Amino acid sequence: MRRKRSYNKKRERNKGDYRIEIIKKRYKNKKIVLIASPKGGVGKSTIACALAKIVSNHIEVGLLDLDFYSPSCHLILNVKGEIKEDLGLLPIKVNNIEFFSPVFLSKSGIPFRGREIREVILEIMSLINWKSKIIIVDTPPGMGDIILEILKLPIKKEIILVTGRGNTSEKSVEGFLKFFGRKDVVGIIGNFNGKEEAMRISRKYKIKFLGCISYINSPDFFQAFLKELIPIFQKFKNRILK
């Protein structure tokens, strides 16, 4: 019994991670805006990139691609980057956007297992030296380790949920809200004409319906997407830029 008590005391004393202390310092007076949906292919990356572009017209903004398995923001923005260091890793500058992607380190997606994900999230979040006060985060699909770890971080968060058209993406967003609740949720966007789906979720879970983006079939896809997102942004602009 005496041995068990001293072991537990030692364990308790050694709880704590130095990277959490670095994160607290780095993200003091900053916030992250998570673009989230458990379902893949609903347009999270496009919304993250477009939102970063729109916010960058007002203020310097960060964009972080945390989809380690299939990063795509660098493809949408058409940028290449490399490792540069100054008191941490430096994001690359794309006009008024500070951008960081795991491809700067790995050149392609990497499969990480359970416990590794916590290590990777803590390293990435403690390493990057952001100047921006607002960092938009493209999250991977799923509701597992990556989202769990991000939501636990001691950083101010806002969450924008995304649904597409159809039952499967609507139900997956419902699953997110059932488990995590609506704390920090700014609202929901219906992409690919998912207006009905987004409005149902909005009514059921009492979160704000931010708007709907149509199914865009244009040669200049990103510009057309931006055009549709701009009026939607007006609905939550004050909350994001605060």
Place this chain on the structure above:
Amino acid sequence: MHEWILAEGIVELLKKKKCKKAKIILGELQGIDEKILMEAIERIWDGEIKIEKEKAVLRCNDCGYEWTPKNTGEKIEEIHFLPELVKIFERCPKCGGKDLTIKRGRGIRVIIE
């Protein structure tokens, strides 16, 4: 330099724990510079600090084989920043598998004494 930021985080943790003596286990996989880390900690903390090195060991999740990696953060910048990226550079010497786990010697562990 990366080591200075790590030192700040470590000292912040030690101050929070109100301790005056600590040991740092420095896993060789991440390739942290021991001298620079020690210097940085000593500059901002007056407690007693000891650094111990730990050899890196990788384990193959396919066949269970364990080995010491040739590629570490000392040579490869990507591993220095994110040790889990060792998967890109190492394969199991026995079966050629890429599904690896870092068993030991990953990076920094802080032990309060």
